[in-house]
Amino acid sequence: MSEIVSEPVSGRVHEQQSKALHILETVFGYSSFRGQQAEIVQHVVQGGDALVLMPTGGGKSLCYQVPALVRDGVGVVVSPLIALMQDQVDALAEVGVRAAFLNSTQTFDEAMQIERRVRSGDLDVLYVAPERLMTPRCLDLLEAAHISLFAIDEAHCVSQWGHDFRPEYIKLSVLHERFPNVPRIALTATADQQTREEIIHRLQLEDARQFVSSFDRPNIRYQIVEKANGRKQLLDFIESEHPDDAGVVYCLSRKKVEETAEFLKQSGINALPYHAGMDYAKRTANQSRFLREDKIVMVATIAFGMGIDKPDVRFVAHLDLPKSIEGYYQETGRAGRDGLPANAWMAYGLQDVVQQRRMIAESEADETFKRVLGVKLDAMLGLCETLHCRRVRLLDYFGQHGQQACGNCDICLSPPVSFDGTLMAQKLLSTVYRVEQRFAAGHVLDVLRGIDGERVKQWRHDQLSVFGIGSEYGEAEWRAVLRQVIALGLLTVDHENYSSLKLTEEAKPVLRGEQKIQLRQYQKPVKPKRTSSKSNYTETDLSTEEQTLFDKLRWWRVETARKHNVPAYVIFHDATMREIAKAKPSSLDDLRGVTGVGEKKLETYGTEIIALIQEISE
Structure with missing residues (x-):
C-alpha cells in the first residue's frame, strides 16, 4: 500500500523540481542552481517554512522568486527598502515576471491599481514595506487574494540586539497567525547565533528548516590599516587600487560624510554623499546615480546600502570603526557581489575605540543592552587587532570554526611582526x-x-x-x-x-x-603603490578582440539602460557580457545558452546583440 501512495507524491515532487529548473533557465537564464538553492526552493515549493542565511551575492532572491513562480498565487516579499523597491520590480519586469510594489511613494490611484491586480491574480510578486503590510487595509487585501508565499527579506532587522533593528519587523509574527497555511521564508546575510534565535522566536519559525551557507566571501580581500590621516589614506587607496571603480565609503557622522565626499571630489574622484539628514530628493537622486552610472564612489552613513544589488562595487571602505562584526560583514559584503575580486579596506585608530565606547555609555539603552553592545564592540576590536588571518577570525565569529588561513587578507599577505x-x-x-x-x-x-x-x-x-x-x-x-x-x-x-x-x-x-x-609591532603607514585596477581580474582576461566587443557591449548597455530608466546591471551583468564577448554567438539559439540570458531578455535584446557582434566581426 505504501508504494502506491508514494508514487504520486514522488511524481509531484519530480514535476515541481522540473518546473523550478525550467523557470530558472527560461526566466532567469541560469542552467543550474548554486549551493543550497535547489534544496531551499524545493522545500518552500512544497509548503515548508525556511530560515536562510546566505552571504550577500549568494543568490538569496532566487530562493523566493522561483518558488513564487512555481506555486499558485502571488509571492509577497516584505522588504524594509522602499527606496530600492522600484529597481527590484524593474529587474523582475526585465525577465518577464509580473511584479509590483506597495509603499508610501505611490499615489492613492496607483496603489488602488496594484491592489486590483493583487485581487485578480494578475501579479507574480508583490513587494511591500513592513509598515504598509501591518495596516488593516493591506492585511484584508492579502486575505482576499491567493498568496503563494511570504518572503521576509533582511530578517535580521527583527533582532533588538542587531545593527539594523526595525521595530515594525517584530509584528510580522502576525503572518503565521493569519496565514497559517502559507509558507514563509526568512532571509538574511548576517546573523550570529543570538540573532538567529531571535529571528526564529519573533517570527514564530520554530518549525522552520534552517539553511546556513558558508559566510566566506573568498573574493573579498580584507585590509585594516593604522589610521594616521584617514582621508589622505583613503584617497591613496582609491587612486592606487581603484581609480576607475565604483565603491562605497562609510563614515560614522553626517558631517564627516559631507566633508569626505567634498574632499574626494576636490581630489578628482567622482564622489557623492548620502545620509538620512539630506533632502529626500537629493538623497534619492544620488542613490539613483550610483546604481545607474559607472565609476561613482558613494560616501555614506550606514543608512545607505542594505539591499543594494549593484554587482560591480569593487571596494567598500570604512573611515570609522563599525559597531559590530555583523555590521562590518553586512557593509563589506556589498563589494564584489559579482564574484570578482573586491577590497574591504578600513582605517582604524585609538580615537575610534574611544568614540564607540562613548556612544555606548551615552546611549539611552538599558544596562543589559549596553553590555551586549560592549561585547559586540570587543569582538570588532579583536578582529582589528588580531595577529592571525582576518577571514578565519570573521568566520569563527559566525560559528564557522576550523577554517584555514585564507592567504588573501592583509595579515596573510604581509604577516605582522x-x-x-x-x-x-x-x-x-x-x-x-x-x-x-x-x-x-x-x-x-x-x-x-x-x-x-x-x-x-x-x-x-x-x-x-x-x-x-x-x-x-x-x-x-x-x-x-x-x-x-x-x-x-x-x-x-x-x-x-x-x-x-x-x-x-x-x-x-x-x-x-x-x-x-x-x-x-607598530608599522608606520606607507602610501600604497599605484597598480592597474585591471590586475585583479586575471581570471577573466579577454583577448584584444574580446575586450573590444565587451567594451562595445558596455556602451550598448549604458544607452539601453538609459532608455529603460533602469540600472545598467538590470539589463545584463558584466559576467554575462564577458561570456557573450568570449562566445561571440552568431544566432539567437547560440545566445540562448549564455548564463543570464533568459527567454524575455533574448526576445527583447537578442537581435540587437547579434547585430552588434556581426558589425564588429566584419
Missing part, C-alpha cells in the same frame, strides 16, 4: 595606575613618554616614578600598544569620568608578571 609586549604593557598599565586612573589617553601617554607639558606639571605628574619610562617610543607606537591593550580587555575607557583610562581585573596578572602578552 609580533613580539613579547609584556614589558610595554606593564609600563602603560603602571602609568594609568600612578595617575590614579583619572586621566584620558593623551595625558597618560604624555606622562609615559616624559612630555612635561603644562597639564602634566600642573598635576605634578612629572614627579612620578613612571614619568618618561616609555620615552624610547613615539606617540604612534604607544597609541598602537594602548589600542591593543584595550582590545585585550586590560584597560577600559570610563566615559562618565572624562574618558579616563581604568584598569580591569584582567590587568592584575600582567602587572604582577604572572601573564605574558603578545603584541603586534
Whole structure:
C-alpha cells in the first residue's frame, strides 16, 4: 500500500523540481542552481517554512522568486527598502515576471491599481514595506487574494540586539497567525547565533528548516590599516587600487560624510554623499546615480546600502570603526557581489575605540543592552587587532570554526611582526595606575613618554616614578600598544569620568608578571603603490578582440539602460557580457545558452546583440 501512495507524491515532487529548473533557465537564464538553492526552493515549493542565511551575492532572491513562480498565487516579499523597491520590480519586469510594489511613494490611484491586480491574480510578486503590510487595509487585501508565499527579506532587522533593528519587523509574527497555511521564508546575510534565535522566536519559525551557507566571501580581500590621516589614506587607496571603480565609503557622522565626499571630489574622484539628514530628493537622486552610472564612489552613513544589488562595487571602505562584526560583514559584503575580486579596506585608530565606547555609555539603552553592545564592540576590536588571518577570525565569529588561513587578507599577505609586549604593557598599565586612573589617553601617554607639558606639571605628574619610562617610543607606537591593550580587555575607557583610562581585573596578572602578552609591532603607514585596477581580474582576461566587443557591449548597455530608466546591471551583468564577448554567438539559439540570458531578455535584446557582434566581426 505504501508504494502506491508514494508514487504520486514522488511524481509531484519530480514535476515541481522540473518546473523550478525550467523557470530558472527560461526566466532567469541560469542552467543550474548554486549551493543550497535547489534544496531551499524545493522545500518552500512544497509548503515548508525556511530560515536562510546566505552571504550577500549568494543568490538569496532566487530562493523566493522561483518558488513564487512555481506555486499558485502571488509571492509577497516584505522588504524594509522602499527606496530600492522600484529597481527590484524593474529587474523582475526585465525577465518577464509580473511584479509590483506597495509603499508610501505611490499615489492613492496607483496603489488602488496594484491592489486590483493583487485581487485578480494578475501579479507574480508583490513587494511591500513592513509598515504598509501591518495596516488593516493591506492585511484584508492579502486575505482576499491567493498568496503563494511570504518572503521576509533582511530578517535580521527583527533582532533588538542587531545593527539594523526595525521595530515594525517584530509584528510580522502576525503572518503565521493569519496565514497559517502559507509558507514563509526568512532571509538574511548576517546573523550570529543570538540573532538567529531571535529571528526564529519573533517570527514564530520554530518549525522552520534552517539553511546556513558558508559566510566566506573568498573574493573579498580584507585590509585594516593604522589610521594616521584617514582621508589622505583613503584617497591613496582609491587612486592606487581603484581609480576607475565604483565603491562605497562609510563614515560614522553626517558631517564627516559631507566633508569626505567634498574632499574626494576636490581630489578628482567622482564622489557623492548620502545620509538620512539630506533632502529626500537629493538623497534619492544620488542613490539613483550610483546604481545607474559607472565609476561613482558613494560616501555614506550606514543608512545607505542594505539591499543594494549593484554587482560591480569593487571596494567598500570604512573611515570609522563599525559597531559590530555583523555590521562590518553586512557593509563589506556589498563589494564584489559579482564574484570578482573586491577590497574591504578600513582605517582604524585609538580615537575610534574611544568614540564607540562613548556612544555606548551615552546611549539611552538599558544596562543589559549596553553590555551586549560592549561585547559586540570587543569582538570588532579583536578582529582589528588580531595577529592571525582576518577571514578565519570573521568566520569563527559566525560559528564557522576550523577554517584555514585564507592567504588573501592583509595579515596573510604581509604577516605582522609580533613580539613579547609584556614589558610595554606593564609600563602603560603602571602609568594609568600612578595617575590614579583619572586621566584620558593623551595625558597618560604624555606622562609615559616624559612630555612635561603644562597639564602634566600642573598635576605634578612629572614627579612620578613612571614619568618618561616609555620615552624610547613615539606617540604612534604607544597609541598602537594602548589600542591593543584595550582590545585585550586590560584597560577600559570610563566615559562618565572624562574618558579616563581604568584598569580591569584582567590587568592584575600582567602587572604582577604572572601573564605574558603578545603584541603586534607598530608599522608606520606607507602610501600604497599605484597598480592597474585591471590586475585583479586575471581570471577573466579577454583577448584584444574580446575586450573590444565587451567594451562595445558596455556602451550598448549604458544607452539601453538609459532608455529603460533602469540600472545598467538590470539589463545584463558584466559576467554575462564577458561570456557573450568570449562566445561571440552568431544566432539567437547560440545566445540562448549564455548564463543570464533568459527567454524575455533574448526576445527583447537578442537581435540587437547579434547585430552588434556581426558589425564588429566584419
